[in-house]
Amino acid sequence: MEPQHRPSADRRLSRIHRLGAALCALLLLAFGALGLADGLPFFGTHGERVAGLSSNGLLSTVSIATAAVLLAAALRGGRQASSTAIAVGALFVLSGFVNLALLDSSANLLAFRIPNVLFSFAMGLLLAALGMYGRVSGGLPHDNPYWLRRHPQAVPAATTRAVAAGLSGASALPGAVGPSGATAVRPGNPG
Numbered sequence: 001m002e003p004q005h006r007p008s009a010d011r012r013l014s015r016i017h018r019l020g021a022a023l024c025a026l027l028l029l030a031f032g033a034l035g036l037a038d039g040l041p042f043f044g045t046h047g048e049r050v051a052g053l054s055s056n057g058l059l060s061t062v063s064i065a066t067a068a069v070l071l072a073a074a075l076r077g078g079r080q081a082s083s084t085a086i087a088v089g090a091l092f093v094l095s096g097f098v099n100l101a102l103l104d105s106s107a108n109l110l111a112f113r114i115p116n117v118l119f120s121f122a123m124g125l126l127l128a129a130l131g132m133y134g135r136v137s138g139g140l141p142h143d144n145p146y147w148l149r150r151h152p153q154a155v156p157a158a159t160t161r162a163v164a165a166g167l168s169g170a171s172a173l174p175g176a177v178g179p180s181g182a183t184a185v186r187p188g189n190p191g
Contacts, residue, residue: 014078017133018074018077018081021081021084022070024130025066025070026067027123028123032059032062033060035048035050035059035060036061040055040057043058043109046111047111053115054113054115059112059116062110069088070084082133082135086127086128088124088127089125089127089130090124092124092127093121093125093128094124099112099120100112
C-alpha cells in the first residue's frame with residue numbers, strides 16, 4: 001500500500017512507532033557517544049560514570065549499535081519500528097536479568113551496576129510498550145490496521161454502514177460478513 005493511501009489510523013500508529021523508536025535510539029546514542037568521548041577502557045568491569053550510569057567502551061559501543069538498529073527501523077516504517085522496538089525491548093529486559101546475575105563478577109563485561117540494571121528494565125519495558133501500542137490488545141478498534149490485517153474477511157465500517165442504510169452499488173458487498181457476524185445482502189436480493 002502506498003503511504004498516501006493508508007488509512008489515517010495506520011499513519012497515526014506508524015508515526016507513534018517510528019517516533020518512539022527514534023527517541024529511544026537518540027537517548028541510547030547520546031549515552032554511547034558520551035561514553036566513547038570520555039575514552040573509557042573497552043573491557044573495564046568496574047566502569048566509569050556516564051550520565052548517572054556505569055559504562056565502559058564495550059557498553060558505549062553496544063548502545064550506539066542498538067541506537068543504529070532502532071533508527072534504521074524507524075526510517076524503514078511503522079511496522080518495522082514496532083517489531084524492532086518489541087524485540088529490542090525484550091532484549092533489554094533479558095539483559096537486565098543477565099547482568100543482575102553478573103554484578104560484582106569478572107564476567108561483568110558491560111560494567112553494569114544496579115542503576116544500569118534498572119535502566120535496562122525501564123528502557124526494555126518502554127520500548128516494548130511503544131512497539132505494542134495499537135498492535136497488541138484484545139480490544140483493538142475495527143479500523144486499526146493490525147486488526148484489519150488479522151481479519152481480512154471483515155467489511156470496513158463505511159461499507160457496513162452503507163449496507164445497513166440500504167444503499168446499493170459497489171459499496172454493498174453481497175455475502176460480506178459485517179462486524180456483528182450477519183451476512184450483508186443488497187436491497188432487493190433474497191437472503
